[in-house]
Amino acid sequence: MEQFYLAALQMVPGIGSSRIKALVDYFGSARQAWLADQGDLFLSKCLDNTxxxxxxxxxxxxxxxKLAELLTKKQIGLCCLLDKNYPILLRNIFNPPYVLYYRGTLSVNDKLVAIVGSRKTTTYGKNVAGMLAAALATAQVGIVSGAARGIDTAAHLGxxxxGYTVAVLGSGVDISYPPENAKLLASIAERGxxxxxxxxxxxxxxxxxxxxNRIINGLARGVIVVEAAEKSGALITADFALEEGRDVFAVPGGIFAGNSKGTNRLIKQGAKLVDSAMDILEEYGWETSQGKQAEPELSPEEQQVYSLLNYEKPIGIEEIVMKLNVLPATAAYIVLQLSLRGLTVEHSGQRYTCTAREGIK
Structure with missing residues (x-):
């Protein structure tokens, strides 16, 4: 039950890791600290009056x-700072959370990289985040992100x-935020x-x-910023990473793109430019042979349609019909087959782009 007393202490506003440690050291256990009377708490000098x-x-x-029953019922695990399965890198940051709540399987190694970026992302940004995440996961590198809209979601999906991914929330692990990511979070809990x-x-x-954000960068060896405006939460994560001695990587963007102002500035300031997963794998000396993905096997008709698509500007069915001189039903069927294989992404108005994957196209 000691874990649950530690969790209860962390739920008190104003009690963080340092105060929990002081209380446990003074009283001998979290249980004794939780049950201590007001006089003993005052004499301990671990807490101010407020x-x-x-x-x-x-x-x-x-x-x-009841707290223990609730966590058990919801299949929510607890991991405390001194537990053997507490994430290795996170334990060594300046202010690690004393207690983590989790659904799924905690990673047992530190082969993790964070991918973060703008919530209001572009097709380019989502494609890059998904491509990097998929290629790194193929090389058995876990991907850490925050399950937010935009880049985070693309990284988790990739x-x-x-392979494996970690979603760090700014809410309880039983809360789906944003709401539309409920299905994604359920999948992450099953496989990450x-x-x-x-x-x-x-x-x-x-x-x-x-x-x-401090937990996201604390879990990972390095942080990849894919798209970020000049004032962005992703840049806060990068700042935390630098403070903790983590590596910062950035994906370049167009010089006129507002969403790339922050990432381009990071590169100017010394962040390593990244345009493929190989940049990350080589940086850490990780196995690279698994990082390559096979070319998809396409029929001649599928190859014709696929070759028309690009990674940034969506193309409509009408344009495919005109350029290839095929029936609309034929074009729609081929695009559907490509989508079912994860090779295309549909946008509004029946318009499509390629799904970027390293080594493909």
Whole structure:
């Protein structure tokens, strides 16, 4: 039950890792600290009066046994700072969360890279994030991101095609945020891990995301920024990474593209330019033989349609019909077959782009 007492302590506003450690050291266990009376808490000098009163107030609201039952019922695991399965790299950051809640399987190694970027992304950005994530996952590199709209979602989807991914939330792990990513988070929990320092039921809040970002970079060997405007949460993650001695990589973008102002500035400041997964694999000396993907086997008709598509500007069925002189039904059928194989992405108005994959096209 000690884990649940630690979780309860972390749920008290104003009690972070350093104060939990001080309380456990003084009282001998999280349980004893949680049950201590006001006088003993005051004498310990681990908490000021304000936080001490918050602890006493939370103690009246939280039933430890009901908390344990809730986590068990929702299949939510707990991992504490001193546990053997606590993520190795995260343990060594300046302010690691004392308790992590998770759904899925925690990674047992540090072969992890974060991919972050703008929520309001472009087709180019989503394609690059998915391509890098898929290629790295093929080389058995886990992908860490924040399950937000845009680049994060593309990175998780790319990783899920080939391997393992970690979603770090700014809410409880039982909360789907954004709501449209509920299915994605369920898939990640099955094949990777969804984790958070926030208790179940805690909703996402703007103030949670900077703290969430420190966990994203803390889990990973390096952070790849795919698209980021000049003022972007992804740049906050990059700043955290630099402070913790992590590597920062950036994908270049067009000089007129607002979403690439931040990434291009990172490159100017010394971030390593990345245009393929091989850049990451070579940086860390990781096995590269698995990083290549086979060319898709296409029929002559499929190859004709596929060759018309590009990675950035969507092309409509009408344009395919005109350029190849085929029936609309034929063009639609071929595009559908390509989509079912994950080779194309549909946009509004029956328009399509290629799904970028390293070594293909």
């Amino acid at each position: 936080v001490c009163n918050k602890l006493l107030g939370q103690r009246d609201k939280i039933d430890i046994h 990783a899920l095609e080939q 891990v969804v984790l958070s320092e926030y208790a179940p039921g805690v909703i996402a809040h703007p103030g949670h995301f900077p703290a969430r």
